Amino acid sequence: MSCGPSCHRFAKPLGVAVLVGLVVVAGYFATRKPAPSGSYNLGRIPLASEILHEFVVSNPFPDRLVLSGVRTTHPDATIVAYDPVIPPHGQGSVRVQLSPAEVGPLQARFFIDYAGHRHGLRQLAFHGVVAPPALPAQDATLAPDLLISASELLALLNLPGEQTPVVVDVRGAEDYQRSHLPESLNMPSFQLKASQHLKTRPLVLVGDGPQTAAQLQKAGFESVRILDGGIPAWQALGAPLLGSERGLPAEISPAAFLQAASSQEGWQVIDARTKDLPLPISAPSTQVSMESLQSPDSIAKLGLPKGSKVIILTDQGAGRESLHTFTETMKGVPLCFVRGGADAVNRELLRIARSQIKPVTASINGTATASNKRFSRSIGGCRSCP
Numbered sequence: 001m002s003c004g005p006s007c008h009r010f011a012k013p014l015g016v017a018v019l020v021g022l023v024v025v026a027g028y029f030a031t032r033k034p035a036p037s038g039s040y041n042l043g044r045i046p047l048a049s050e051i052l053h054e055f056v057v058s059n060p061f062p063d064r065l066v067l068s069g070v071r072t073t074h075p076d077a078t079i080v081a082y083d084p085v086i087p088p089h090g091q092g093s094v095r096v097q098l099s100p101a102e103v104g105p106l107q108a109r110f111f112i113d114y115a116g117h118r119h120g121l122r123q124l125a126f127h128g129v130v131a132p133p134a135l136p137a138q139d140a141t142l143a144p145d146l147l148i149s150a151s152e153l154l155a156l157l158n159l160p161g162e163q164t165p166v167v168v169d170v171r172g173a174e175d176y177q178r179s180h181l182p183e184s185l186n187m188p189s190f191q192l193k194a195s196q197h198l199k200t201r202p203l204v205l206v207g208d209g210p211q212t213a214a215q216l217q218k219a220g221f222e223s224v225r226i227l228d229g230g231i232p233a234w235q236a237l238g239a240p241l242l243g244s245e246r247g248l249p250a251e252i253s254p255a256a257f258l259q260a261a262s263s264q265e266g267w268q269v270i271d272a273r274t275k276d277l278p279l280p281i282s283a284p285s286t287q288v289s290m291e292s293l294q295s296p297d298s299i300a301k302l303g304l305p306k307g308s309k310v311i312i313l314t315d316q317g318a319g320r321e322s323l324h325t326f327t328e329t330m331k332g333v334p335l336c337f338v339r340g341g342a343d344a345v346n347r348e349l350l351r352i353a354r355s356q357i358k359p360v361t362a363s364i365n366g367t368a369t370a371s372n373k374r375f376s377r378s379i380g381g382c383r384s385c386p
Contacts, residue, residue: 039107042128045100048353052080055094055124057112059086066115067092074108076100082112100130102346104277132280133353135258146213147228150237153204157183162201165225168192171207179231179243179250181206193219206230232309232334235327247324249312249335254348257311257338268308273315273342280349283311290319293326300329309334317341 042051059065065086070079076099083092100106107127114122148156156165167184169176176186189212192198202223205212213224227234231250235241252260260267261281269285272293279285292298293312304310310333312323317340327335338345 039124040126042098042126045098045106045128045130046353046357047100047103047130047132048350048357049100051098053096053098053126055096055110057083057086057092057094057122057124059088059090059092062088064088065092067112068115069113070094070110071113072096072108072110074098076102076106077108077110079110094124098126101350102277103130103132103280103349106130132278132349133356135262135280135352146210146224146226148204148225149228150233150239153227153234154237154239156202165202165204165223166198167204167206167227168198169206170212175207175251177243178245179235179241179248181231181234182240182242189215192216229309229334232336236332236334238331245320247327248320249310249323249327249337251320251339252311252336253339254345257313257336257345258348260336261311266307266309268304268310270302270310270312272312272319275315275342277342279313279342279345290314290322294322296325296329299326304333309336311336311338313338313345314341316343 040053040055042053045051057065067082067084067086070082072079078097078099080095080097082094086092094110094112096108096110098106098108105127106129107125109123109125112122112124153165153167156163157167158164167181169180169184169186170189170192171186173186180186184206187195189208192212193216199219199221202225203216203221204225204227206227207230208226210226213226216224229236231241232252235250241247258281261269261279261283264282267283269279269281269283270293271285271287272290273287276287286302286304288298288302292301310330312320312326312335317338320337323337340347
């Protein structure tokens, strides 16, 4: 059937009308969807702080918005509360809390589920960088005459009679069983202070700093010195070492690691973590795999500067038992291994951060409460968020 002249006369205007109608309908449904996702920049976020954030969600539509739920997949974020219904052309809020537990970049996403398919899903987010706390001040520089080197101690232990120093290891029993100097005594500092028969003997402390030495001197002990570098220095000398884990790098605590790696004492960090997260240390570091520390050729390629003192850091403190080859190859170099690895270091940073938090006043909807929380707000459904 062919179209007559009158048909052709109406075809073009009709086609234009249909096209315009489709555009209008498409635009209508496009406006029925929530605004694009917004992200709020929190900047520098102190570790272990608690941040309360209120997203203000606008409803530009003539009918109400019903929120069927708000969720997040971030382990350090919590949904505090939200308005289940936002009135027409009104505003509602979504309140969330962030308690960062790990140093490094952070991005938390929040998903708002709207009842009804036409409103779909909307994302809100905030991001920032979780900063480590300031580390506690280290002990003042020890007086040179208070320290004794491993080589000097080794020579003095060959002296006869009461000239031989008494080596007292003040670490815990478990650490002592793992590795200790031959003929050293394992004695906590409080027990040592009560040992009157040692007051006239020269003492060398292993595993403690100036505080115990000062207490002993105040208690009347005539000669108290500290083994410079502890077990790692003794091990680097090639001197005999006893215990169930001799031949392995000496373990140090996370707190000792943070202090050593933030000092200017020549430590080099061998970073064998699988997570590439920043650490608040100033010591140079080299990223390697644990496998590369088990081959003499790979160890030689590390190119550690002469005179280095080495600390090995893993994710969770695993793998120390496989470092016999590394210890043998690096003979003459003080070696340490961080107990508990980066996970334990992060827990220590959390402990330090929590001890430094000062209570402030947080206010939500005009109600002020004393807490360690920080309150922030993003306006207009996050369309204006930076």
